[in-house]
Each structure stands twice: as structure tokens, then as C-alpha cells.
Amino acid sequence: MPSFRAPRGLRDLLPPERQAFARLERLAAELAGRYGYRPIETPLLEQVAVFERGLGEVTDVIEKELFLLQPREEDGERWALRPEPTAGIVRAYIQHGMHTWPQPVKLAMTGPMFRYDRPQAGRYREFRQFDVEVIGDPGPAVDAEIIELAARFYREAGLENVVIQLNSIGDPVCRPAYIEELTAYYRKHARELPPLERARLERNPLRILDSKDPAVAALNAAAPKAIDRLCDACAAHFAGVRAHLHALGVEYELEPRLVRGLDYYTRTAFEVFPAGATGQQSAIGGGGRYDGLVELLGGRPTPGIGFGIGLDRVILALQVAGAATGEEQVPLAVVVGSAPDDTATRLRIATDLRGAGLAARAELGTRKLGKQLEAAARDGAHFAVIVGDELGDGHVQLRDLEAGTQRAVPTAGLARELERASRTHRHGLDAGRDGEA
Numbered sequence: 001m002p003s004f005r006a007p008r009g010l011r012d013l014l015p016p017e018r019q020a021f022a023r024l025e026r027l028a029a030e031l032a033g034r035y036g037y038r039p040i041e042t043p044l045l046e047q048v049a050v051f052e053r054g055l056g057e058v059t060d061v062i063e064k065e066l067f068l069l070q071p072r073e074e075d076g077e078r079w080a081l082r083p084e085p086t087a088g089i090v091r092a093y094i095q096h097g098m099h100t101w102p103q104p105v106k107l108a109m110t111g112p113m114f115r116y117d118r119p120q121a122g123r124y125r126e127f128r129q130f131d132v133e134v135i136g137d138p139g140p141a142v143d144a145e146i147i148e149l150a151a152r153f154y155r156e157a158g159l160e161n162v163v164i165q166l167n168s169i170g171d172p173v174c175r176p177a178y179i180e181e182l183t184a185y186y187r188k189h190a191r192e193l194p195p196l197e198r199a200r201l202e203r204n205p206l207r208i209l210d211s212k213d214p215a216v217a218a219l220n221a222a223a224p225k226a227i228d229r230l231c232d233a234c235a236a237h238f239a240g241v242r243a244h245l246h247a248l249g250v251e252y253e254l255e256p257r258l259v260r261g262l263d264y265y266t267r268t269a270f271e272v273f274p275a276g277a278t279g280q281q282s283a284i285g286g287g288g289r290y291d292g293l294v295e296l297l298g299g300r301p302t303p304g305i306g307f308g309i310g311l312d313r314v315i316l317a318l319q320v321a322g323a324a325t326g327e328e329q330v331p332l333a334v335v336v337g338s339a340p341d342d343t344a345t346r347l348r349i350a351t352d353l354r355g356a357g358l359a360a361r362a363e364l365g366t367r368k369l370g371k372q373l374e375a376a377a378r379d380g381a382h383f384a385v386i387v388g389d390e391l392g393d394g395h396v397q398l399r400d401l402e403a404g405t406q407r408a409v410p411t412a413g414l415a416r417e418l419e420r421a422s423r424t425h426r427h428g429l430d431a432g433r434d435g436e437a
């Protein structure tokens, strides 16, 4: 047993797996750019109050999932690792006066989130999200824009079958009456509620609707629906979102029990699942409108909407679907040589190739040529550059490790030669994408 292990629920991402995340991070950055969302990064930790205020003090995240940091001084600020990105981004929007920028402000961020939850399959204490936020646009068109952006992310990541669930949860005009009605409904059935759900009844009955406990499934199915009690403005907004989604050809299911775990959401709420898996740990993303949040955190009233995609779960879903999660880059060429001790020449040639932008490795050990070639093949390299006696005449041997063919090329033109040859080969990250346009 090693003396030290990573903290429980926090994972090391080792090279092949980290590569899968890197692929999704590149896709996220590229898509954000394509849609006109600008990159932002907020600190991994914030004052606890940002989350308490932003998420509502009676949510699970605040009650038991915040990763709190021990202050060094007794009267020090209380900090917590971010459990989600929206509160920090909205805090930054206010702090930096982004309301003076052209509105709306469209932002994208990718990074780790932390929740002190009991670790289990698909639920980690550190997980990664691709997040976008639009602050300053009341919708409904932009609601459809970001849902379509989320749908495209899954598709381009290689996840073909996802289900988007959509709901509207109203606003401060219509929600209080709805919550009253919901509370009355659950009170009538209080005896059927498990203890956890009963405790939620007076504090936040919407959370019961959100519960995945099978004991309340039947009760929830018959519960009053927010969507039937929207005020005129919320109903018109929701109709607008649906009309725009229709215009974009985005398919979705209406899910009246979808309320989202966080309190600050208004109107549009959505959640995404891999087809056939709608359990608590399988949501691969979710988002919604938070028109009251900027004001709640001390800014002027400003509408907002965003989503977070759970990259860890997207990778799990890709694995379940048997789809490619991304491959490691293999060297185009490995420089080997017949004089085992001449590491300097091999390293110099590889360095020149790297300088020319090519993925190259040099054999830096002093084993025999045969072993060097075996290692090059094991690396998945397509070519070996063999340094031998004819180096004095300015030549090396270029060997195609797949075809087994070999020819002399001038050292001076090696990079150009390799570049040309590489174009006729499929390589590294592209190797698994045969058949794509």
C-alpha cells in the first residue's frame, strides 16, 4: 500500500483519460468561439456568502456539499471551493461593472467544480464543467440559442442520442401561488413522504418534485404542474422558447417535474440525459434562466441564463455508448541510430523536427538499434529516422514502420519530407475519426 492516496472522491486523471478531457475542452473552446461566447475564468474559491446568497441556504449544495476552507486567522474570510460556476461569474459581472459593456455579455468557462458529496459512480467530489452564461438578455431567443449550443456540444463530442428535458418554473409573479398549491398538495399526502422529503416540505417543496426517490414518484406524477400555472408573461416566454427551438430543429421533451436543484432559477429550466438513462447520477448537463440572481448578489436587476455540461459524465456516456473518447498523440517519427551512444545527434535531429512543428521523439537511451526500432513501433510512430554511417554525407534513412519500406533522405530536407509523408498517413488524434467528413 502506498503511504499517500488522492483525497477520497478526488481523482487523478492519468494520461489516456486526461486526453479525453482535453478533447472535450478543445471542443468547448472552439464551440464557444463559434457562437460568440468569450472566455472567462473566475477563482476556484469564493467567499462562502457568494454561494450561500447565490444558491439559497436551504439547497443540498449549501447544506452539505460545500467544500469549506479553514481560515488561517480567526476573523478571516470564509471561503469555499466553487460547487458551480454561475454564482462566481455573476459576482465577477457585478464586481467589474460588466453592465457597462455592450449587453448581453456572453461568457464561457471550463474547469473543475467541487462538491462534498458521497462519492459514487458518476458522482465525484471534483468534476469538470463546460459552462456558458448570457447575462443581460431576457430571451426567449437566447434560451433556444444556448440549448441548441448544448445539443451541438454533445453531438460533436460523439454522443448521438441525448434527451433534452425542458420546463418553465415561472417567476416571482406566478411561482409563489404555485408553491402554495404544491405545499398544500404535499401536506395532504405528508404521511406518504419519506423523512427527507417531509423535511423539505415547509422549506422548499419544489425540491420534493425534483426528488428521484422512487417512493415519491407516483405522488409527483399527480402533483400540480408549474407549467399549467404560469402567468401570462411566463407563458408567453415559454411559448417563445419552444417556437425558437422548433425553428432550430432542436428536439426536446416537456418535463413538468424538472425544477433544478438550485433556487435562483426562473422560467426556462432544462436538463440533458443520455438516451435511456434519466437517473439522478446520469444527467450530463443542465441549465436555466436566473433572472433574479444578479440583483440577489448586489447588482442591478439583470436577466441571465446559462448551462453547465458535466464533462466527466459525458466521457462516461461516451464509454457506455462505445464511442471514441479521444486518442493520445503518437509521434510522427522517432529518431533512432546505429551508434547507441550518440544521443546528442539523435536529440538534435528530433529537436529540429520539433522546431519545424512535427511531433518527434528521440531515442535517448543507449540500447541497440533493433531495440530502439521495437520501441518506436510500440510508441505507434509511423516513421523511424535512422541515423547511420551516411550522416557524414548528409543523409539519414527514413523508414515507414507500417509499410516496412526505407529510403535515404537528405538531413537538410528531412522535416519537409516527413511533413509530406505525414499527409498521406492518418495520425494521432485523427486516427479514430475515420469516416468523419
Ligand code: AMP
Pocket (backbone or CB within 6 Å): 084, 115, 117, 122, 123, 124, 125, 126, 127, 128, 129, 261, 282, 283, 284, 285, 286, 287, 308, 309, 310, 311, 312, 313
Ligand atoms: P448541476 O448544476 O448540479 O445541474 O450540474 C450540472 C452538471 O454537472 C450535471 O448535469 C452533471 O453532468 C455534472 N455534475 C454535477 N454534479 C456532479 C458530480 N458530483 N460529479 C460529476 N458530475 C457532476
